[in-house]
Amino acid sequence: MEKMEKTVYVEGYGCTANQNNLEIMCGLLERNGFIIVKNPNIARIALINTCIVKGPTEQRMIYRIKELARRFRHLIVSGCMVNVNPDKVKEIARKVNENVVVSLVGTNQILNIVKAVKNNIENKQKDFLERRKEIKLCVPKSYKNRVVGITQISEGCINRCSFCVVKIAKGNLFSYPLKRIVENIKRDLASKCKEIWITSQDNSSYGIDKGKQMLPELLKKITSIKGKFLVRVGMCNPATVKPIVNELVECYENEKIFKFLHLPVQSGSNKILSLMNRNYKVEDFKKIVRKFKKRFPEMTLATDIIVGFPSETEKDFKKTIELVKETKPVVVNISRFWSMPGTQASKMEQLDEKTKKKRAKELMKLHLKIAEEENKKFINKETEVLIDEKGFNNSWIGREKNYRQVVVFSKEKLLGKFCNVRIEEAKSHYLIGKKK
Template sequence: MKVYIETYGCALNKGDSYIMMTLLRERGHEIVKELDEADTIILNTCAVRLETEERMKQRIKELKKLNKKLIVAGCFAGAEPAAVISLAPEASLIGPQSVEKVVEVVESDEKKIILEGEKPLITPKVFEGKIAIIPIADGCAGDCNFCITKLARRKLRSYPPHLIVSAVEEAVRKGAVEIELAAQDSAAYGLDLGGIKLSDLVNKVVDVEGDFMIRIGMMTPELAMRDLDGLIEVLKNKKVFKFVHLPVQSGDDNVLKLMNRKYTVEEYKELVREIRKKIPMVNITTDIIIGHPGEDEEAFKNTLELMKELKFERIHLAMYSIRPNTRSASMKQVPDQIKKIRMQIANKLYEELAYEIHNEYVGSVSKVITTELGRKGSVIGRTLNYIPVVIRDEVELGKWVEVEITEASFFDLRGRLVSLPVQATH
């Protein structure tokens, strides 16, 4: 069959698509890049936010009109299968924890609905460009009141270390220079395997031969605390980006309780202080939800104060949206107009803070690894602490270069080549 796969959502979803591509290719099916070439369409969906879900619904309606075999995969299929079936009664469904069943569903002449699978035993052998996304686990150990993803990925399932190492070896052999270890919660890795932790896994991955960098995926603060010493040690390794994604979600203890987050604001601050003390150049990125139920003016102010105090390089800000079948949906809601105003205020503050941080790099020379093509002939690289750098000069992907930073925005740095290539950092 000729199969077209369209993917939305997080790195883990992208990793799932690469797993499906791997399995289908091994079976002899062809992955095509254009819709009109396909016999079968797989839509790998996201449902994390209301506007994302609406986009998924619209896309299902559009694809259904093509009269081709349609398979809806991913978190929307897993969390709200009835909604998917009402939109496309003939479509097959694959939950995000049953991607290993993709061949069975593609080859079946009948409609299939498989929402839960077995322990994952396959890692991707497909990647695009110079970045390889390697899923290390899906599901999580938390139970946040606002989260619909928990309904789609119900069980924590960690991939065995030898499979992850094998996938990394293959990706590096094929030319990947950035390895993204992806999970719903990377710090939960190994809780279901007994004895092994995320830091143990990263130590195995850094031993893979080759010139590449590892990006550790998002971690919940409470589980990062569980393995803090180990994480700090692996962050010191030359093959690991000095980058930590620690979603705080709110700067107010009462809101954190209503969210069912398992830490206090002070505990989060202490975690950040400890990492920054041991890894001075570390880039700590966070997520914040604006307007969650229970967020009054004081709680919102506390969140702004946390942003000012901790000065994150990047913040993924999201306005709270009701997700079906979650506990937060049944709480008293913050009016939309208030949420919108708060979102504007938070965004403005974030842009000011991020620009201030990035502006400190102007005039300096940074070692950068080139990973992606940008717009208008530019190339995008990453500093050792994972800040994106736009390079206007002609430069090959997958190389270490020295770049003089000439401009900054709140989102990235811009610069010109000083020399290329430079010796790898390891």
């Protein structure tokens, strides 16, 4: 196969797990002699790893599939969109280019990416869609960021949220073997990663399918690995944090774990939480937050909120506003409700877009105010920052122990280094500091 024949243009979207899936697919392709390129003009085949967590995201995927199908004769589509609606994906591509060769790779078939690409180049339209328990650990990967090592600890989840299409895409919980997870992290550290991201659809449910919640045990194993590195624990559902909250707080005492808790509450109304099938109450969320903040007062609390869920009244929304005021999350991922086909919520009576936009705007205004106020508390403090990204000009971007983002200006090469920084300014989304 000639060199041009083996060039692959890639695009990736979505969550941290999706990012890791693309890293693995690129790593496997490179291991087998393929060349990953950023310029579509010099590529023979295109690979797009899709996300459909929300309606606008799905529309973006449809647009990109059309554009790539127009440009390329050979196209691989992977990710959640493939699992949920494979026929639609092919229809979208072939509507704009009847000669395009489209191959589909499901979220639990990514280790077959090399076979998929080789078949596609040979004009064999073979798909890899069968549901299986695929362990995405200890395999080649091409790092998107050389400082950050992403480790998936499971696939799927135990929940059945009425609004969620990801459950349809990823299925039930399958927890990966603990020893393999630890080995994967050791490999990342050996590759000089300094920041480890633990990710899944719900980290605190890890192990439930094996009979017990094992996240605290896993974190203890990870933090016992020798070396200087930091661990970001990804999204945890309040329902599955509740039984292990005391153990988790104890684990967070370890200096290797960022004092960062991503705990999606989704609504401040118990009525709405019930309609969402979230299996916890607002009081549970508050209790978890209080326990963490009592021990780690400067911690970063991140949460997700859906505004305009079916039947959400003004009173329900005000309860969400009051909850945000009380718990003061520094990071709030705000989504206007978008009806996704196949979900329970899509069958409920929908709110009008004007109301959803108004509520999202009000919540965003409050969030930015709280975030800036909380970040200003760091001004004039000195802290250690791990630089994990290059910014513009002479700027570097890093994270301090609470996972606050810090911008540092320096002509030195700081990527992957721990630096002592004095915080001089604070914005809603980041801090600005000077290297000591």
